[in-house]
Amino acid sequence: MSDHSIDIKISKASKSKIESVDFNNLDFGKVFTDHMFVCDYKNGAWQTPEITPYQPLTIAPSARVFHYGQAVFEGMKAFKDEQDQIWMFRPEDNHDRINKSSVRMAIPEFPKDVFFEGLTQLLHLEKDWIQKGKGNSLYIRPFVIATEEAISASPANTYKFMIICSPAQSYYAGEVRVLFAEEFSRAADGGVGFAKAAGNYGAQFYPTSLANKKGYQQIIWTDASTHEYLEEAGTMNIFFRVGDTLLTTPTSDRILDGITRKSLIQLAEDTNIDVEIRQISVAEIKEAARKGELKEIFGAGTAAVINPISGFEHAGEKFELPKLDDSYATFFKEKLLNIQYNISEDPHGWRFRV
The missing domain is CATH 3.20.10.10 (D-amino Acid Aminotransferase, subunit A, domain 2)
Structure with a gap:
């Protein structure tokens, strides 16, 4: 499903944040791992993907996402078994669905081979963030936003596809x-x-x-x-x-x-x-x-x-x-x-x- 001939530029974080994280007391979706996957769409094509240290984005206030809501996302998880193998659950369905969502929002579809290679390399980099034990997982958030600087009401010509990750524990909402x-x-x-x-x-x-x-x-x-x-x-x-x-x-x-x-x-x-x-x-x-x-x-x-x-x-x-x-x-x-x-x-x- 992944193709190692795909060129992904990787810039590793100089120091991991993992030692400062209390994995026994995680607020869902508030702690993020060391790296993120980024790929830009411009000139009618997805460009060379990158994995970089997790960091803020620089984005223009006129980016169309802020004005017309061109944004879609997915929710996925990675799990670690007792042999330290990393597994995902039905990730092809997530890829299919983010593209289905994208089509509905007039966003270009993201290539499957790049998605899986980027995801695989990102998870290998972040493997220590995936804790063993039933209930522990790494929550994965792929998303796409419209980045073109323009406030006319039409679909953007440039986009940013990203994947960020957040360690998660067993989710208990109490009496609902x-x-x-x-x-x-x-x-x-x-x-x-x-x-x-x-x-x-x-x-x-x-x-x-x-x-x-x-x-x-x-x-x-x-x-x-x-x-x-x-x-x-x-x-x-x-x-x-x-x-x-x-x-x-x-x-x-x-x-x-x-x-x-x-x-x-x-x-x-x-x-x-x-x-x-x-x-x-x-x-x-x-x-x-x-x-x-x-x-x-x-x-x-x-x-x-x-x-x-x-x-x-x-x-x-x-x-x-x-x-x-x-x-x-x-x-x-x-x-x-x-x-x-x-x-x-x-x-x-x-x-x-x-």
Whole structure:
């Protein structure tokens, strides 16, 4: 997947910051490794990529990213097994998705061979930042921004593709309760909901802050047209367990094609758990909760893997979910982590050795 004939200019940091990092007390996404990958697009082509010491950028105030939001990103992780081998999980899907997001935002696609060679060399440089032990990982953030100095409303002619890395621990959000959206929307038909466009996330912050003031950690978004159907939770895809059946919504131009989401669907099928991929109404979930048939709700995404939800509110009605010893959330998280950390078999070829 990588090609060592690709020329990547590497400038190593004179001294590592790693000795100053407390790996037992990491705030997610606030500590960054020693190096970063950078590649510029100009004159109609991606230029020679570089790996440089992690440092601030110099960028003009007229750069189009600041004015028209041409920015997309991805979220990935690298893991280290007990033999000190480094693994990634389904990275081809991330590359495909950042290009799909780019196309939607009129950003040029990034070459696969350069992406994988840059990623591989960057992770080899930063291998000491990837800690062993289940729950420890290196979070990887590829992103693209429009850098052309121009404030006319049109796509840029120059871009910067970058990859930065941040060591992460097992993500625990505590008791999470959610609000089902009744007024605000995350995405609409024909929009950019399926893309990891930066503005999608910025637009969520205000409604989520209102939910926070009511004592809820997140929002489960509903469809923009009627607010009758459940779609996505904050930055995660959403799953419901009604009886012993797992329900999740189909992907669309409103919903992100989550890599953890599709992995969980496959694992459910592998273990003969019934999965239904269909529209899920607010009314259906509330009725299942009233009858005691709603066993679990959980979010799925790269950062937290699986985030169980303990309760929700909609239209002034509050519901608490049962605490289960045999939860699907725990079962699937364990199965997925065992694949990611090279502990169990990988029947679908999801692991990528770096």
